[in-house]
Amino acid sequence: MNGLLLTTQQALQLLFTGDPELWSIVLLSFSVSLKAILLTTPFAFLVSFALSHGKFPGIRIILAIFNSLLSVPTVVIGLFLYVLLTRQGPFGDLRLLFTQTAMIIGQMILCFPTLVALGYAAIQAADRRVWETARTLGAPPWFSMLTVFFEVRFALLAAVLTGFGRIISEIGISMMIGGNIMGYTRNITTAIAMETSKGEFAQGIALGLVLLLLSFLLTALLSYLQGHKEFAA
Amino acid sequence: MMSINIVIRFDNFLVKKYLLWFLFCYLNSGIIQAEPIRLATTTSTDNSGLLREIIPHFEQKTGNVVHVLSVATGHALRLGQDGNVDVVLVHAPNAEMHWVEAGYGVNRRSVMVNDFVILGPENDPAGIRRERNAVKTLQKIARGKHIFVSRGDDSGTHKKEMALWEKTRMKPSVTWYRETGQGMGRVLQMADELNAYTISDRGTWLVLRSKLSLKLLFEGDPELHNPYSIIAVNPSRYPGINYMGAMSLIAWLTSVDGQNQIRKFKLDGQSLFFPSAILD
Numbered sequence: 001m002n003g004l005l006l007t008t009q010q011a012l013q014l015l016f017t018g019d020p021e022l023w024s025i026v027l028l029s030f031s032v033s034l035k036a037i038l039l040t041t042p043f044a045f046l047v048s049f050a051l052s053h054g055k056f057p058g059i060r061i062i063l064a065i066f067n068s069l070l071s072v073p074t075v076v077i078g079l080f081l082y083v084l085l086t087r088q089g090p091f092g093d094l095r096l097l098f099t100q101t102a103m104i105i106g107q108m109i110l111c112f113p114t115l116v117a118l119g120y121a122a123i124q125a126a127d128r129r130v131w132e133t134a135r136t137l138g139a140p141p142w143f144s145m146l147t148v149f150f151e152v153r154f155a156l157l158a159a160v161l162t163g164f165g166r167i168i169s170e171i172g173i174s175m176m177i178g179g180n181i182m183g184y185t186r187n188i189t190t191a192i193a194m195e196t197s198k199g200e201f202a203q204g205i206a207l208g209l210v211l212l213l214l215s216f217l218l219t220a221l222l223s224y225l226q227g228h229k230e231f232a233a
Numbered sequence: 234m235m236s237i238n239i240v241i242r243f244d245n246f247l248v249k250k251y252l253l254w255f256l257f258c259y260l261n262s263g264i265i266q267a268e269p270i271r272l273a274t275t276t277s278t279d280n281s282g283l284l285r286e287i288i289p290h291f292e293q294k295t296g297n298v299v300h301v302l303s304v305a306t307g308h309a310l311r312l313g314q315d316g317n318v319d320v321v322l323v324h325a326p327n328a329e330m331h332w333v334e335a336g337y338g339v340n341r342r343s344v345m346v347n348d349f350v351i352l353g354p355e356n357d358p359a360g361i362r363r364e365r366n367a368v369k370t371l372q373k374i375a376r377g378k379h380i381f382v383s384r385g386d387d388s389g390t391h392k393k394e395m396a397l398w399e400k401t402r403m404k405p406s407v408t409w410y411r412e413t414g415q416g417m418g419r420v421l422q423m424a425d426e427l428n429a430y431t432i433s434d435r436g437t438w439l440v441l442r443s444k445l446s447l448k449l450l451f452e453g454d455p456e457l458h459n460p461y462s463i464i465a466v467n468p469s470r471y472p473g474i475n476y477m478g479a480m481s482l483i484a485w486l487t488s489v490d491g492q493n494q495i496r497k498f499k500l501d502g503q504s505l506f507f508p509s510a511i512l513d
């Protein structure tokens with residue numbers, strides 16, 4: 001019990017004294033996951049929009065696929081990318097294995113189905129007349145689409161936050177294709193795994209606290225946005 | 234109409250942001266930076282803090298950047314074989330020899346040595362403290378069916394352990410032999426929790442010693458010698474590989490300066506690794 005208290009105390013000390021190594025890991029985690037989510041979002045919502053407003057065969061099947069992809073294990077994505085990116089794999093010449101770029105790509109793949117599925121739900125909930133009105137007023141399709149997005153912006157933002165929560169807390173992809181290289185691909189989750197294996201529990205707990213705090217903030221922001229939306233409607 | 238105007242500005246802003254991020258990611262992908270040297274090494278050299286201490290000297294001296302991947306020896310050799318790293322620092326002499334003979338690596342140089350130690354619970358139920366021979370030690374553990382935690386991950390330590398079991402002519406059985414597939418640090422913790430015996434490299438043991446109730450019960454048999462070598466990945470197999478970087482790392486680690494840095498690295502006043510590249 002004493003050990004637990006002591007470790008937690010050390011963890012808090014690390015956090016508040018601004019231990020440079022710890023904070024550089026946190027920063028790296030955020031930088032990678034932010035890039036991943038920002039690069040994925042526009043494309044994912046475009047797909048959501050096509051699925052909700054388009055008329056083509058197989059929409060239901062595509063939706064079912066995206067919904068089932070929501071729960072794909074991260075290690076499977078990691079393994080899949082490893083096989084593609086290894087030197088002898090089809091994309092080996094790009095030399096992307098064990099780089100931040102590879103981590104970003106992996107996380108993009110991970111959050112894509114989440115963004116599409118939640119984005120679809122959000123856009124479905126929008127009033128159809130927004131699209132029709134914009135079109136009748138002479139707006140081009142892409143512009144009318146942005147108008148629809150603007151109408152459901154809070155629900156879309158909620159989708160983005162959920163996707164971000166999923167990728168910043170994943171470890172399978174980061175460990176397998178990032179490789180936990182200090183100062184380059186070591187992020188919060190891989191650092192926790194490594195510190196634990198070294199018996200450095202304080203460092204692990206400190207990083208865990210950062211993740212916990214983040215998930216708390218995201219949840220708070222989500223419920224705030226949901227409240228906001230009801231208020232607006 | 235008002236909201237539509239807002240959307241236009243919002244949209245332009247987003248498009249610019251998007252392009253900027255894309256450019257940023259592109260720049261970060263290392264195309265403009267100097268090619269890093271990718272070193273695959275064993276957890277024992279990285280977790281002990283050795284590389285973290287000495288690599289910055291090399292980086293300062295040569296302006297190279299080293300990316301350290303710390304994995305099990307078997308995994309490191311595999312990464313080199315597949316051309317995913319430029320150079321490997323490992324400790325499994327037999328496997329290294331085969332690896333070089335198969336044409337995967339070139340310019341193997343020995344860098345340093347330390348040794349393996351056998352650890353166990355304080356009360357030592359197998360009575361290995363008085364033993365003088367590593368093989369007999371394992372035989373005692375096996376005969377008494379005392380719990381033994383094994384790396385089981387094809388690491389250098391695991392290869393050494395398997396070679397020792399081979400010499401005992403006994404077959405470990407699942408009733409007392411725990412194969413974990415984990416790194417050295419994790420295995421030491423597990424052995425500690427299970428009150429079990431295990432074998433470890435001395436470096437990792439010294440790093441974790443203060444956090445464990447395990448005791449060092451056996452050491453000193455020449456059989457437990459643990460040499461580390463550095464090998465460049467064969468550049469003819471992968472033309473794009475950073476061979477020059479790999480060779481400059483090999484040159485530095487086996488130079489007087491590099492060897493002195495290894496000698497100077499101490500934990501609690503105790504040396505962890507002994508340089509072996511230059512004979513006095």
